[in-house]
Each structure stands twice: as C-alpha cells, then as structure tokens.
Amino acid sequence: MASYLSEVPPDVVFSIFICCDIATVVSVGRTCRYLHDLTLQKSVWLALVEDLRRRFFLPEIFIPNLEETSTTDLIVLVKRILTGPETWSPTSSGFTPEVSKRITLHPTIRHGAGILIWENEARLSPSGRFVLFNNWKTLECWDVAADVLIWTHVPGLDRARVCLFAMDEIVDGDSLIIMICERTYSHQRKNYIEIVELNPRSGTQANLLQVRCPNTSYDNSLAAPAILGNVAVVALSASADAYLVMDWKSQVAFAVEASGTHGMLMEIIPGHFILKTRHLRDGSGDLYLISVQAALLSHATPVDLHAGAPFNPVTVDQLPKILAQSIMSSPEGSHRSDHQLSVHPSPLHRDVYRVWVFHSPKYIDPDAILCSYDLVLLPAYAPSWNERTRVPARSGLYHHRIAYSGHTEFFERIEGRVVPQVVPPVIPSTRGELDLGDPADPIHVSAYFGALTFATDSEVVILYFR
Missing domain, CATH: 2.130.10 (Methylamine Dehydrogenase; Chain H)
Structure with a gap:
C-alpha cells in the first residue's frame, strides 16, 4: 500500500490535504513514511492555520508573519487553541496567569x-x-x-x-x-x-x-x-x-x-x-x-x-x-x-463539538461534577456522545461561559476582597488569581x-x- 501511495505526486496530496480538517491530515500522516513527511510540510500547515483563522478559531491578532513561521511553531499555535494559554495550565496548587497583550478601548x-x-x-x-x-x-x-x-x-x-x-x-x-x-x-x-x-x-x-x-x-x-x-x-x-x-x-x-x-x-x-x-x-x-x-x-x-x-x-x-x-x-x-x-465546534474535526457540562444536583447535596463530551455528527454515521472527562467540582465556579479548553472565570471573596480567578478544567483546588x-x-x-x-x-x- 505504501509503495502505491508514494507514487502519488506531492502536489496532488497537498491539494487533498487543504480540503481536510486537521485530524484527518494527522491521521493520514500515520499511514506511511511518505505521507507522514508530506504532512509536516510547511505549506500544509500554512493552509490549515489560515483555515482556522478564517473560521474564527484563531484571532487575527495572533497571526504572525506566517511565511517566516516554522512548521513547529505553526503546530504550537494550533495546540494553544486546544489547551488555552500556557500560563493557564497550573503546575502547582496556585498559579499566576501572565498577560501577554492588553488592548484598551x-x-x-x-x-x-x-x-x-x-x-x-x-x-x-x-x-x-x-x-x-x-x-x-x-x-x-x-x-x-x-x-x-x-x-x-x-x-x-x-x-x-x-x-x-x-x-x-x-x-x-x-x-x-x-x-x-x-x-x-x-x-x-x-x-x-x-x-x-x-x-x-x-x-x-x-x-x-x-x-x-x-x-x-x-x-x-x-x-x-x-x-x-x-x-x-x-x-x-x-x-x-x-x-x-x-x-x-x-x-x-x-x-x-x-x-x-x-x-x-x-x-x-x-x-x-x-x-x-x-x-x-x-x-x-x-x-x-x-x-x-x-x-x-x-x-x-x-x-x-x-x-x-x-x-x-x-x-x-x-x-x-x-x-x-x-x-x-x-x-x-x-x-x-x-x-x-457550553458548546464549541472542534478546531480539529469538522462535525465534532466539545460539550462542557457543570452539574450540581441539589442546593444541600455536595455532589457537583464538571464533565466534557465530544458530540460527533459525521454525515455518514449516527450521531453520538463520547464522554471525555469527568471530575468533581465546586459550585459557584461555573456561572460564566466555559471555554473550549475547559477554563472558566469566577469571582471569589478572599479576606474581604472580591478576586477574579481563572479555573482550569481539573479538580478546582488550582485557581489562578487575576x-x-x-x-x-x-x-x-x-x-x-x-x-x-x-x-x-x-x-x-x-x-x-x-
């Protein structure tokens, strides 16, 4: 099979890749060395990143000079869409989100x-x-x-x-x-x-x-x-x-x-x-x-x-x-x-949606959860929910929108001060003060x-x- 695929001209493969979502390109790259090498070509990732920008997954302010950006850095840019900012991912019980750009109107x-x-x-x-x-x-x-x-x-x-x-x-x-x-x-x-x-x-x-x-x-x-x-x-x-x-x-x-x-x-x-x-x-x-x-x-x-x-x-x-x-x-x-x-389209898969659910059963019942599902709506298949994560959670943290990465923001009263914090999608004893x-x-x-x-x-x- 690999020998037949290696006979397909690269330009033909590239023209197919630009019609695919990221998950498909990555999956195809696992089939053989020839296709794997082609999926790492910069022209492929330039097209994929531009498509993400066009569909509003990537804000224009974060589009660098793409022609001067390496394939590795383009892939890092895509990963950030999935996981949120690096300083929103804690390595300890407390963390400090770092502002990289402040815009005022x-x-x-x-x-x-x-x-x-x-x-x-x-x-x-x-x-x-x-x-x-x-x-x-x-x-x-x-x-x-x-x-x-x-x-x-x-x-x-x-x-x-x-x-x-x-x-x-x-x-x-x-x-x-x-x-x-x-x-x-x-x-x-x-x-x-x-x-x-x-x-x-x-x-x-x-x-x-x-x-x-x-x-x-x-x-x-x-x-x-x-x-x-x-x-x-x-x-x-x-x-x-x-x-x-x-x-x-x-x-x-x-x-x-x-x-x-x-x-x-x-x-x-x-x-x-x-x-x-x-x-x-x-x-x-x-x-x-x-x-x-x-x-x-x-x-x-x-x-x-x-x-x-x-x-x-x-x-x-x-x-x-x-x-x-x-x-x-x-x-x-x-x-x-x-x-x-909160529900968001997947940047990786067309026709797949990330569903975040926070649920607290009763006012007096301390049983709250934060869970996420992938909702799959592929045209040729029956729709399905696939549960991804499920962790214990605290009420009061999820009054606002939950981002694709699972982060949210809330206010907490600390020593008489009302403090805004970022909550990552893990057991929320880790929160970053803003x-x-x-x-x-x-x-x-x-x-x-x-x-x-x-x-x-x-x-x-x-x-x-x-």
Whole structure:
C-alpha cells in the first residue's frame, strides 16, 4: 500500500490535504513514511492555520508573519487553541496567569445617579476584530484595531433600553447578526427581542426580527440569549424554566418549558439544539440533542409583534430528540444548586463539538461534577456522545461561559476582597488569581485562545495571556 501511495505526486496530496480538517491530515500522516513527511510540510500547515483563522478559531491578532513561521511553531499555535494559554495550565496548587497583550478601548462610559457601571458588559467577537459593549443600556460596536465606535444601536421601540445581547459573526462574510434583549420604560413596561444585521464597515444595520415577550413586573426578565445563523433562543426568566426559540428568516417562534425540572439551558449548533435539564425529583440531569428543523416544523407559529411571541409552551418531553444522555453526580464537591452548559465546534474535526457540562444536583447535596463530551455528527454515521472527562467540582465556579479548553472565570471573596480567578478544567483546588483592576461583573471568556474582555469605569479591556 505504501509503495502505491508514494507514487502519488506531492502536489496532488497537498491539494487533498487543504480540503481536510486537521485530524484527518494527522491521521493520514500515520499511514506511511511518505505521507507522514508530506504532512509536516510547511505549506500544509500554512493552509490549515489560515483555515482556522478564517473560521474564527484563531484571532487575527495572533497571526504572525506566517511565511517566516516554522512548521513547529505553526503546530504550537494550533495546540494553544486546544489547551488555552500556557500560563493557564497550573503546575502547582496556585498559579499566576501572565498577560501577554492588553488592548484598551475608550468609550464614553456614562456615570451618574442610578447608573450601575458594574452591569456594563463587553464581548469580543469570534474573530477578535470587534467588541459589542452594553454601555448602560445602550449597545455599541467598536473596531478593536482602530479603537473607534462604528455603530450605536437605535431601538425600534420608544424608550427601550438594552438588557442583554448575543452575536453571531458570519464566516466568509462581513456582518454580525446581533440579538438584543430590550425592556421599555414607558408606563406599561414590556419586554422585546430585536435581531439586526450589522455591517461593521459601513456601520449600517438591517432589521431582521422584532418579537414581544411576555410581560413581567420585574426588570431582569430574560436570560442566556444565544444566536447562530437564523436561529435564536432566550430564557424567559432568570430561572430559565422556559425558553423562546425563534427563526428570524421564517419569522416563526415557539416556547418550550422545563416541566418537572429546576431550570434548563440551551445552546445552538448548526442544525441542532443542545438542551440540558436538571430534575427536581432527585437532582439528576439530562442532555438532549434536538433537530432545529423538526422542532420548528412541529411547534413554531408565525410571529406577531403586536400579539406578542407565541406562549402556549410545549414541554421538553414533546420535542423530537435525536440523542439523550443522563448526567449523574459524583461523590464530592458542591453545596449550591447550579449548572452550566457550553458548546464549541472542534478546531480539529469538522462535525465534532466539545460539550462542557457543570452539574450540581441539589442546593444541600455536595455532589457537583464538571464533565466534557465530544458530540460527533459525521454525515455518514449516527450521531453520538463520547464522554471525555469527568471530575468533581465546586459550585459557584461555573456561572460564566466555559471555554473550549475547559477554563472558566469566577469571582471569589478572599479576606474581604472580591478576586477574579481563572479555573482550569481539573479538580478546582488550582485557581489562578487575576489582577484586573476594578472590572464590571460580566467578564467574557473567549471560546478559544483565552482572551478576557470586560469593562471598567473608564474603558473596555481585552487581555490575551502567555
């Protein structure tokens, strides 16, 4: 077999490699010496790294002069995407993450009576080129390289204020699809979702969808917004007992509630939802893979702005499920009821997704776990979950997004100080203390490469780590 393969011209092999994902190239390189040598050619890894940049796994700020970069250094760059920054991987019970690059943006941050600066939220776009910033109820978009404001959201409703937001940056496009959760502060307070498409070059927006959500007597009525392509989801209460699912292209929506559970979480991947529940009965949890198309066809109805979003919710049991996975507890860890779900595409395998789940069964039950799965959705095979890791964990550590590498960020009170820390994906007695000055409460952890984005009382800060 090897002798036949050695007769294939290198140019032909290279043209095949650039159509493959990294895992396939590495696997092919194990078949024989000839192909192994070809997989280590710099031209192969230049193409692979450029593809990672194009698909937002690798921020542009970390793209060196590739022509002057060795094959070994290109491979190291790829490994960093998988494991996070080197100084986020502890070698002892305590460690200090080292900042390699600090970028600051300079918005005009509002101050004054009634303005809660610590609620301001900044998020880095997947490419690292833009930051969305909720500047005390007004959403802005900033160009990172130029430190320039390129867009300010003008709500389509009278006296509306931004509460939360989510974004999807279009690969091979030049736009951001932005989901905006709003509340009007007129005599009758109402909750809305707006979805717009922003062209960052021109600073113009196109309105895609506007949906009225159920009325509430309290302000924090929506939670956990997420958007991918034409599909968006949002929890209809802080406890996440019900979600609204929307398709802005088809202008349809439906609501789903977690019957018999204590809250649920939803993430979107192409063509599917991933849904996590936590049962009131025994504190156990379940993870489901659900077809977006099947759920919309079965339950969605047209959106009517004036009538509000459809709110005759279906239950999780009524959704058509492709896969189900039970999440059990481990013998030690938490004293708080808590859970978290984060899902990221794999940089190595197309059609494979890394699923991170934190699960704490009950408020009084110290059985918390952090586990990860690879969700495999290869076209020619049945979908499958493959469990990778499962470790005891502490509650309170996983209120925020978990990165692909398994790291997250949390605040802990130490000797009267509130200290931000990085938590690696191991038994979390090892945590790295961060010196961030005086950040706002939300600190955004990027999915790959370990960037932290947050606001202070005077600027927006992006930190990259060694």
